[in-house]
Amino acid sequence: MQPMNDQEHRFTEADLEPSPEERRADKKALIDRVAATLGVLAAGTWGGGQLALGVCAAPMVFRMTPAPFSGEAMGAAFARFDQIALGAAVVLLGVEVVRTWAGGHRSRTRAARARRFVAMLLGGTAAFMGLTLTPRINELHQSGARRGEGSQGAELERLHHQAERVGQLELLLTTTAIALHVFTLAGRRDEEDDEDEALSPLPPGPRGAA
Numbered sequence: 001m002q003p004m005n006d007q008e009h010r011f012t013e014a015d016l017e018p019s020p021e022e023r024r025a026d027k028k029a030l031i032d033r034v035a036a037t038l039g040v041l042a043a044g045t046w047g048g049g050q051l052a053l054g055v056c057a058a059p060m061v062f063r064m065t066p067a068p069f070s071g072e073a074m075g076a077a078f079a080r081f082d083q084i085a086l087g088a089a090v091v092l093l094g095v096e097v098v099r100t101w102a103g104g105h106r107s108r109t110r111a112a113r114a115r116r117f118v119a120m121l122l123g124g125t126a127a128f129m130g131l132t133l134t135p136r137i138n139e140l141h142q143s144g145a146r147r148g149e150g151s152q153g154a155e156l157e158r159l160h161h162q163a164e165r166v167g168q169l170e171l172l173l174t175t176t177a178i179a180l181h182v183f184t185l186a187g188r189r190d191e192e193d194d195e196d197e198a199l200s201p202l203p204p205g206p207r208g209a210a
Contacts, residue, residue, distance in 0.1 A: 029186055032102040039095040039119075039181045046088040046122075047174030049081055054167040067146055075138040078163075082130030085170070089126040092119045092177065099184075106186060115180035122173050125166055133163050 057077070062070045096119045100107040137159050145152035147160060 028102040028104070032099055032186060035095045035098040035102065036181045036185055039092055039099070040178050042088040042091040042095070043122075043174040043177040043181070046085050047171050047178070049084060050167055050171050050174070053077060053081055054164065054171075068141060068144065071141040072138075075134070075141050078134050079130075079138060082126070082134050085126045086130050089119075089123040093123055095119070103184075103186075106184065109184070111180055111184050115177065115184055118173050118177045118180060122170065122177065125170050125173070129163065129166050129170075133159060133166065137163065 053074075058074050061074050064070075065073065096116045100112070100116070103112060106112060137156065140152055140156045140159070143152065145156045147153055147157045
């Protein structure tokens with residue numbers, strides 16, 4: 001075995017540079033954080049809007065504004081908000097695709113699976129509210145139906161109660177989604193574990209070259 005010269009085992013600045021595996025891990029961790037941030041913003045916008053409309057605005061409008069103007073006004077507001085909710089649902093589902101790809105083995109944990117399930121439930125409730133419930137309620141309001149009066153009024157009353165329950169469920173699910181996005185963010189220890197699983201470069205010097 002030939003003796004090594006100083007040039008072969010000299011420690012250089014290149015030895016401190018991250019390996020390709022480390023760079024990939026850092027890039028995925030950044031993508032995961034950005035996606036989680038988008039998920040939190042989408043869920044927060046949705047839940048906050050639901051709280052403002054359903055809990056704060058709707059009771060006051062129906063109490064202070066005579067029918068049918070109150071129903072038409074809130075119907076138009078909820079119809080517009082449904083478009084926001086549908087957009088937020090699309091963002092949340094897209095975020096799940098990205099986080100599942102970037103998360104690696106962390107995407108197989110129970111918390112990550114629960115987060116994906118919540119996102120799918122929110123997508124279903126947004127579609128049901130925006131494509132079925134709200135259009136039917138607005139249709140009844142425009143036809144002159146009043147809650148509790150006649151067969152149309154009875155149906156309107158039933159749909160309003162159903163919309164309230166769906167809205168409460170969405171508020172619960174968006175809050176849960178925010179908590180799960182924060183909870184499933186990778187910590188420093190998780191990132192170090194990912195780096196340990198990657199192939200580590202040989203140490204500089206004679207031992208690494210031997």
